[in-house]
Amino acid sequence: MTVADTTIVGLSPSRLALARFRRDKVAVVALCVVVFFVLIAIFAPLLTSVFNLSPYALDRQALNDYGNPIGRFGGMSWNHPLGVEPGTGRDILGRLMYGARVSLLIGFIGTIVTTGVGLVLGMVSGLRRGLLDSVITRVADLTLAFPSLLLIIALNRPLTQRLESMGVPKGNFARMTYIILVLTVFGWVYMARLIRGQVLSLREREFVDAARSFGASNTHIVFKQLLPNLWAQVIVFATLSLPGYVAVEASLSFLGIGLMAPAASWGIMLGDSVKYYRADPTYLLIPGVTLMILVMAFNLMGDGLRDAVDPKSDRQQL
Amino acid sequence: MTPILEVRDVKKYFPSGSSRVLQRPTGQVKAVDGVSLSLQKGKTLGVVGESGCGKSTLARILMRLIEPSSGSIFLDGEDVTRLSGSDLRRMRRDIQIIFQDPYSSLNPRHSIGEIIATPLRIQKTVTKSEEVGRVKELMHLVGLNPEHFNRFPHEFSGGQRQRVGIARSLALNPKVIVADEPVSALDVSIQSQILNLMQDLQTKLQVAFVFIAHDLSVVRHIADDVAVMYLGKIVELGPANIVYGHPTHPYTKALMSAVPVANPVSGRKISRIVLTGDVPSPIDPPSGCRFRTRCWKAQDICASNEPELLDRGDGRVSACHFPELEA
C-alpha cells in the first residue's frame, strides 16, 4: 500500500451519481447532443454570418416562378445546405439555428422559473402544513383541472397587450414573456407536488429532529438539512420537463401564439411548412426531425440522470 | 443531591382523528399520561415498555422537540419546561439524543465530519479551526477511525453509523443523553459492542443516560434504575436490581418472563407468562387499571379504581391493587 492509498476520500452521493452517469453510454451521447444544440444556439449569429446563411435574407434566385425551391430536396445546394423556404427563399439551416435559440431559451427559462416557483411553493406547503398547505394544494388541483390550452389561446391577445402596456417591449419579446408566464402558471404544480411529497417524508427523518435538538433555526433545516437531499430530484425533474417546454413552444408558435415570422422558431417553420407539404416535404421534415432529436436527447439524458441519482444504489453497485 | 434530570407529572395528549383544517379533532391520544422520573448525575435510567406505550414521545418531550401538554422538566435544578429563544438554545447543549434508526438519523448528503460538527456549528462552541480537531477527537472516542471523517454515511455499517450518532450526541458535552432504543435496529452481535461503548463513555464522561428499550434484557446490564411504562403511565419504578430481582407489577413480571433465562440448567422450572391480546388504544384506554384487559389477576376493583404508584418499602414504587409482594 502506498502512502497515497491511505488518504481516505469519501465518495459523496453526488460524486457517486456522476460516476454512474458517466458509465451510461446512452445518457452521455444524449448529453453531447444537448451540448451540441446549446452551442449552435449560442453561436447561431456567428455561424450564420460566417457561412452566409442569414435566416432573414430573401433569395429569389433559389425559387422558381411558382415560388417553389429550385432543385431536389427543397432546394438543397452549397449555398443552402438544407434548402430554402418556399415563397421567400430564406435559408432553412440559418432559420433552424436561430430557431434553436428560441426553443432552448424558452425551454431553459421556462424550466428555471417553474422549477423555482414549484420548489418554493412545494417546500412551504410541506413544511408548514395547516392552512397554507391546504390553500396551495387546492390551487394546484384547480390549476390541473383547467383546460390550459384553451386558456392559453384565449388569453393570448389580451394578456400580451396588457404586458406591452405594462412596459414589456412590444412584439416578439412580449410574446415570449407571455409564453413563459403561462408555462409557469400551469407548470409549477408538478414540481410543487414532487417537492411537497419529498419534504413531508424528509421532515419525519430523524436527522431533522437531531438538528432541531441542537437548536437549529428553520433556515438551517431548510438549507442545510432538506435542500441537499432535494437537489438531485429537482435537477432530474427539471431536465425531464425541459423538452416539454420546447415542444409546447413549438406547438404554440405553430398555432400562431408566440413568435411571429420573420423571426425564426421551429414552431413557425412547422406551421409554415404544412402549407407546402405536397410540393416541398423536406421543409416539413427538417424542423420536425430536429425538434424530435432535441426532445429525445433531453429525455434520454434525464433518464440517465434519474438512474444515476437513484438513492437505492450504493457503492457496491459502482 | 439534586437530580440532574427531573420530570414531574408530564403529560402529552395528541389530538386524534383528522388533522385537516376544517375537521375538529375527534379525540385525544394520551401518549404520555402523568410521568414522573428522576435521574442522578452519571447514572442510567432504563425506560421499558411495549411498542406504542409512549417512550419516544417522552424522549421527544425531554428534548423539547414537542411541548408537553402539562407537567414540568428540571435540568440540573432549573425548570426548563417553558424556556424559549436563547435560553432554550443554551439548555439544548446539556441534553442530547441518540436515535433508534442509524439510517434516518444521519443526513445522507453530509459527510461524517459534517454530521458530527453540526451541533458544534449550530451552538458555535468551537472556532472553525478547532472544529476538525474536535471532530476527530470525538470519532476516536467512539471507536471510529478519525481519518474517515470525510466519508459518507452510506459507506458505514449500522453499528458504525450508530457510533457516529453517539459521537454527535457527545459533541456538546451534555449532562444527559436520551437514547431512544439505540440498539434495537442493530444485529445482536453488534448490540453488546454499542452497549459496552456507552457504558465506557459514561464512566469516562460522567454523563447520565435515559435509556429507552422495548425489552428488559437490553436495559438489564446498563441501567441503575428502571421505569416500566404501560400505555403512557409508569407502572413500576425502582433500582434495577430490586425490580429485576423481584418484580411486583404483573406487567413487569410478564415482560421479564419474555427475557431468556441466563441459566436454564438451574433446575427450577420457570413458569412463562405469555401476554395475550394487543395493547389497547391510547385514544380510549381501559378504565381503572390500564393493564386490566391483559392481566391474569384482574378483579372488579381493577376496572373501577385506578391503582396509584405506591412505595413498596424497598425504594421501588408500583401501581397495582394486587402486587406480588415478597412473602
Ligand SMILES: Nc1ncnc2c1ncn2[C@@H]1O[C@H](COP(=O)(O)OP(=O)(O)OP(=O)(O)O)[C@@H](O)[C@H]1O
Ligand atoms: N404526532 C403524533 N400525533 C398523534 N399521535 C401520536 C403522535 N406521536 C405519537 N403518537 C401516538 O402516541 C402513542 C405513543 O407513541 P410513541 O412513539 O411514543 O411510542 P413508543 O413507546 O416509542 O413506541 P415504539 O416502541 O414503537 O417506538 C402511539 O399510540 C402513537 O400512535
Ligand code: SF4
Ligand atoms: S391493578 Fe389489577 S389489573 Fe392492574 S395490574 Fe394489578 S391486578 Fe392487574
Ligand SMILES: [Mg+2]
Ligand atoms: Mg419509539
